[in-house]
Amino acid sequence: MTLNFQVVVDCTDPHVLAEWWAETLGWQVEPQDEAFIRRMIEEGHAAEADTRVYHGALVWSEGAAITSDAPGAPRVLFQAVPEPKTVKNRVHLDLRGVDDVTALRDRLRERGATALHEGRQGPHTWLVMADPEGNEFCV
Numbered sequence: 376m377t378l379n380f381q382v383v384v385d386c387t388d389p390h391v392l393a394e395w396w397a398e399t400l401g402w403q404v405e406p407q408d409e410a411f412i413r414r415m416i417e418e419g420h421a422a423e424a425d426t427r428v429y430h431g432a433l434v435w436s437e438g439a440a441i442t443s444d445a446p447g448a449p450r451v452l453f454q455a456v457p458e459p460k461t462v463k464n465r466v467h468l469d470l471r472g473v474d475d476v477t478a479l480r481d482r483l484r485e486r487g488a489t490a491l492h493e494g495r496q497g498p499h500t501w502l503v504m505a506d507p508e509g510n511e512f513c514v
Contacts, residue, residue, distance in 0.1 A: 381440075381450040382468070385460070386508045389453035390429045393439035395507055396451065399483065400470075405440040405450070409433045460509045468512040469501075476502055476514050483514075 386392045390404075397404045412433050415421040427436040440452045473479050480490055480502055487507035494501045494513075502514045 381452050383452045385456040386453050389439040389455050392508055393441050393453045397441040402441045402443045405442050407434045464511045470514045473514055479514055
């Protein structure tokens with residue numbers, strides 16, 4: 376049996392971070408179905424407290440996802456958690472296919488990312504960065 380997966384990122388504000396990553400990757404924020412959300416509230420499966428208005432639309436407050444048009448790309452879900460990030464990620468994203476790492480680093484820093492350190496293994500080099508909420512990723 377073959378399984379599919381999505382990558383889940385714990386965060387404080389899933390909608391803000393989803394937009395940040397969608398712009399970073401050239402992906403899109405997955406639309407949420409306002410009519411479905413309202414129906415879930417009306418039927419008692421959810422409460423108004425489970426929602427928020429973001430950019431003028433009713434959305435689930437606890438999560439937002441991004442998707443790519445590229446075949447086989449995983450869905451990335453950003454979910455709200457109550458605790459702040461305190462330690463290094465055990466899993467992280469590697470951004471690949473980057474032609475100009477310096478230009479990307481500078482652009483991401485302008486948008487709130489932090490450059491943490493550079494790594495090297497043999498002929499391979501990479502840059503470790505953190506998104507605006509401190510989640511590490513490599514370029």
